[in-house]
Amino acid sequence: MNDKRKKALLMLGCPEVPVQTSLAIYILDLLVKSGAMVTIAGNNAALGLVRTADPARHYIKDTADLDATIGGLAEKKVDADICYVFIHNDTGVSYLATAAALISGEAVGIIFGNDALALAQQCDDAGLENIWAGAVHNPKPIISKVNMEVERWAASNS
Amino acid sequence: MGCIEQLKYEILLSKARFKECSTFISSNYDEYYQVQPGYHMMNVFIIGVPPIYVAVDGDNIIFPYTKPCHGTFLLTITSPEEVEKIKKMGEPVK
DSSP, X not given: OOOOSOEEEEEOOOTTSTHHHHHHHXXXXXXXHTTOEEEEEEOHHHHHHHHHHOTTOSXXXXXXXXXXXXXXXXXXXXXXXXXXXXXXXXXXXXHHHHHHHHOSSEEEEEEOSTTHHHHHHHHHHTTOEEEEOOOSSOOHHHHXXXXXXXXHHHHHTO | OGGGGGSOEEEEEEXXXXXXXXXXHHHHOSOEEEEOTTXXXXXXXXXXXXXXXXXXETTEEEXXXXXXXXXXXXXXXXXHHHHHHHHHHSEEOO
């Protein structure tokens, strides 16, 4: 039987900004509650942090290597209805642009960290959807925007 | 750098912003091509913000290579095969 649930992909960046891991699990929870199947892609360090934060796998059901995921998207072996790309540096913008070009669904940047405003401008200039807040250690500044964004996506797919 | 590490490469720009790599290529090479995100070469998939430029200099191919924790590197590798491929697959810019 085919699984009709929407597919969501969370693409993590380098985990040097503290809010990333908790934001990832927070968004994962929102997406699962909306009925989506969620895969978290990242490098070893980023995935190690989210796995450690959810040792009993209450939230995390599927993880994937970031490079392999990009390859899968490029070769059309992987796809998603929504891809949230976590951004706190220039590299993250490159991943968002790549995801936006390769997936059949939407790609949205979740921008945080000290350079959030400049990175959001960079995304805007490139026509890339994003939400942003200058959250570094405390995720609170971006949580309400995340809530609204996931609600928006879930409503557009209900 | 994954499979790239197995190859003999030279780093032209290190831990750069992606746009710096594009500007470096457009300013320093007489022959370069535009590719789409996800273009496959040297066993890696090129990521970046379009337009993504890949330059050719004789048998050398010059391309941006991005890693999450380290930024973007502009690399040059000698590869007649990849030079031939980009000439067929890429969109000539200059």
